[in-house]
Amino acid sequence: MLKSILSAALVALALVARAQSPSKPNIIFIYTDDQRFxxxxxxxxxxxxxxxxxxxxxxxxxxxxxxxxxxxxxxxINSLCSPSRSTLLNSRYNHLNGIANNHTGLSDTTVTYATELRKAGYNTAYFGKWHMGNETGKRPGFDYSASFVGQGKYFDCPIEVNGKARPSQGWVDDVSTTNAIDYIRENREKTFLVTLAFKSGHGPFQPPVRHQDTYAKVKLTEPGNEAALFPYKGQIETGRPGNNNANASQSKGGPWTANNEQRIRGYFGALKAVDENVGRILQTLDSLKLDQNTVIIFSSDNGFFFGEHGLGDKRAAYEESIRIPLLVRYPARFPKGKKIDKMVLNLDAAPSLLDLAGVAAPKSFQGKSWVPLIEDKAKDWRTSFLYEYFYERNNQTPTIKALRTERSKLILYPGEEGWSELYDLSSDPGESRNLFHTKEGEKLKTQLQGELSKQEKAVGYINPNYADPRPLDEHGKYVRPKRDLVP
Structure with a gap:
């Protein structure tokens, strides 16, 4: 009798535990392109x-x-489309994962969050921008994909459905959202992973018709650090007329904002439509009663400059380029309205997705799950990280090694010590006062140089042989542009 009572009690406890612990959640991973934090x-x-x-x-x-x-x-960890997107997939630094630029396809596709979740029983699907060079075909690791090649285009973009090209009509991020919603509806009785990657807000900054004039008349404000120019301006021979990446810097006189106002207005018009499409996803989950046990992660592949430091692109190691939005909602498990100030990286996305599903991260992953941060269980969280960027042919941004801590930043340009930068972010968040060559910055410089060496060793930093060769002279410095002689 006692044995029967104990058995019944144990069964009841197990049922209660199961009710309190949600089943594996559906996961929707949404990210934009070039969206500033x-x-x-x-x-x-x-x-x-x-x-x-x-x-x-x-x-x-x-x-x-x-x-x-x-x-x-x-x-x-690298503010560039293809490198960042590859890191989101496989949680590897770009000096190790084969992607150091925007024109190389992703060869290392064996272990990603998608392959591991598929092994765990998830139905996996990818929608929107893939952009590993101009790769075509069904997206590796995913059971289903409806994606476009390279940068695609904003209107009537051909979509490859499981690798087979089909025409589409309308604004591309509306189309990708509709495709994702259709998949969610069709798979609502299953456990699914949906990755939805938007083209917005990448150039040429073309919002849908409904938002072409949404921000046409708003007042634009110039950045306070526009005059704090990047040290390599006009110092690298790119082989391009005018010696400039088309997006990288101010090429004519006058305020940057005034000269580029249509780009800014178009960028925010496109992101306004992204917000609406996120709303469509939320409405779908609500209507299907999937909202409680579905995790939504929203982020971006990198930030973007709008005149800060005289720049209008990304790549560089300043805050506007390397900081991104990151929002996570999981009603069945996570609190509402929580704000976390610890440093997290795009490197952490893949292990976090696996953690949410109760799947162990492969040894190849270099990131850390941020789930323990949300649940106040994290120990020994990072206080610094290595940022890297590798020179791309015909571009004016040099190879970069940088260290970002919670309060400061060191930026190095290998072979060009004179360009080095050091900032105390606690007193100079706009990175306007370079302390590298000052007596005031000597102690901080020594500290950060030591920490950078530790981080390089920890992540196995190398300058990979698949990076584009740098245009260097016999002294190991970048070849300077030829100056026209005035007769």
Missing amino acids: DALSVVQQEQGDKARFPWFSTPNLDRLAHEGVRFRNAFV
Whole structure:
């Protein structure tokens, strides 16, 4: 009798535990292209008088922040599309994973978050921008894909469905969202992973018709650090007329913002439509009653400059380029409205997705799951990380090694010590006062140089042989542009 009572009690406890512990969640991983960390209205509101884009409104993304977790210090380890997207997949630094530029396909596809979740029983699907060079075909690791080649185009973009090209009509991110929603509806009785990768807000900054004039009349504010120019400006021979990457820097006189206002307005118009498409996903989950046990992660592949340091691209190691948004909502498990200030990386995305599904991360992954941060269980979290960028042919951005800590930053350009930069971010968040060559910065410089060496060793840093060769002279410095002689 006692044995029967004990057995019944144990069964009851197991049932209660199962009810309290949700089953494996559905996972929806959404990321944009070139979206700055502050291109969210929740951040603009938080910045108050210092906000540069206070007119920008993202109610659906703000909903994710209010109903979930917002990481306020999320970064990329390489601010460039293909390298960052490959890191999102396989949690590897770009000096190891084969992708050091935008024109190389992803060969290392054997172990990604998608392959591991598929092994764990997930139905896996990929929608939108893949962009590993101009790779075609069904996206590796995913059971289903509806994706476009390379950069695609904003309107009527051909979509490869499981590798077979089909025409589409309309604005590309609307199309990708519709395809993702159809897949969610068809697989609502299964456990699924959906990755939805938007083209927005990459150039040429073409919003859908409904938002072409949404920000046509808003007042644009110039950045406070536009005059703090990058040290390699006009110092590298690119082989291009005018010696400039088309997006990289100011090429004519006058304020950067005034000369590029249409780009800014178009960028935010496109991201406004992204917010609406996130709203469509949320509505779908609500209507199917999938919202409670579905994790939504929203992020970007890198940030973007709008005149800061005189730049209009990414690549460089300044804050506007390397900081990204990161929002996570999981109603069945995570708290509402939580803000986390620890540093997390795009390197952490893949192990976090696996952690959410209860799957162990492969040994090849270099990132760390941020799930313990959300649940206040993290120990010995990072306080610094290595940033890397490798020179690309016909481009004016040199190879970069940088260290970002919680309060400071060291930026090095191998072979060009005179360009080195050092910033105390606690007193100079705009990175306007370079301390590298000052007596004031000597102690901080020594500390960060030591920490950078530790980080290089920890991640196995090398300059990979698949990176584009740098245009160096016999002294190991970048070849300077030829100057026209004035007769």
